[in-house]
Amino acid sequence: MASYTSSSAISSSSLRITNSMPIKGLLSFPPTPSPLLSFHKASTFISLRASNKPLTKSFQVRAVATPTESVAGFDDMVAGTERKYYMLGGKGGVGKTSCAASLAVKFANNGHPTLVVSTDPAHSLSDSFAQDLTGGALVQVDGPDYPLFALEINPEKARDDFRDAAKQNGGSTGVKDFMDGMGLGMIVDQLGELKLGELLDTPPPGLDEAIAISKVMQFLESQEYKMFTRVVFDTAPTGHTLRLLSLPDFLDASIGKILKLRQKIASATSAIKSVFGQEKNPQDAADKLEKLRERMIKVRDLFRDTDATEFVIVTIPTVMAVNESSRLSASLKKENVPVKRLIVNQILPPSASDCKFCAVKRKDQTRALDVIRSDPELSSLSMIQAPLVDVEIRGVPALKFLGDIIWK
């Protein structure tokens, strides 16, 4: 059993225990990974700080742990230099961002130039890293050993781009009215069938995210971003993710139809041509839409690529969250999205003397864990148990701490 004191480095160069309290246990700080967590003390204070920088921020994390049922298989996740994508998703508030950010930190500390992307319209990556990552551009995260960049995609901006491209290609209600007035009923019918006006004016949940992910694909195709060998997505809560999965197919079909329609209209009458003549460069708009369509197909294929992609479900030990995770797992399987791991986050740490509240809570959690073990969808997944720690997980040192517990 390892014993760490104030002089022991608990990680690669960036972190050091700075107080004098000993930590005893099998906490898996490199280089001594352990398959089990078992603590002598239920909780121990450690203080972490970035060693190469002035001690502007020092904080304490109460290290708590609980026995894990299986390990994450991080060796497998970190192996190879070809690019891999990890998408973390689950019910709102279960800890998706914390788990995604901790995985990204761990990849970066293990030699992978890593990109972590939030496609959740309610971003919390900035909060998680305690760094301003807003603005829709790549921002380098301070702290990890290898480059770690974060990107919060602005879904509204992405949607506006899409809306503009689609409008220029005949999707707007204005063009629809015009064509109606011209007696081109057949085309109007097709537009009606596409329900495009509705789609663009009140986009269904998930559209933003689909477009955001397609935007990320656009980034990743460029030479500048070729360096990233691990890409971690912090996705929106379950409902959005589920809709997102069916959206690329839907959009693929819709955009294909818009493009065909555009061709038909363009050759129909010169009057209609003049409508499209309002575009500065109609060919540009068509190309933009065609590119978006291609990226949508890539996104769809990426979700199903067993070699390159894995969807990790994050849940908490409550029956409600577990049931939702089960439905998510079923939907992902139906869509042929590869899922192997389930993180059960915020498990109460062991304690010799539970208060009444904790005892009831623990019983509840045990019941939820039993539900997972007997759930036909979830029982086959590798279950990773992550402890509830009694401080907020904020900043790289704290994320490293969490990551070293979860990703082993």
Ligand SMILES: Nc1ncnc2c1ncn2[C@@H]1O[C@H](COP(=O)(O)OP(=O)(O)OP(=O)(O)O)[C@@H](O)[C@H]1O
């Ligand atoms: N294992 C844990 N122990 C203690 N606190 C945790 C743990 N995991 C997450 N938290 C805290 O729970 C809160 C929600 O976590 P997080 O933002 O990661 O969840 P989320 O699923 O991404 O939420 P949302 O659905 O709102 O995006 C944060 O304050 C985070 O610090």
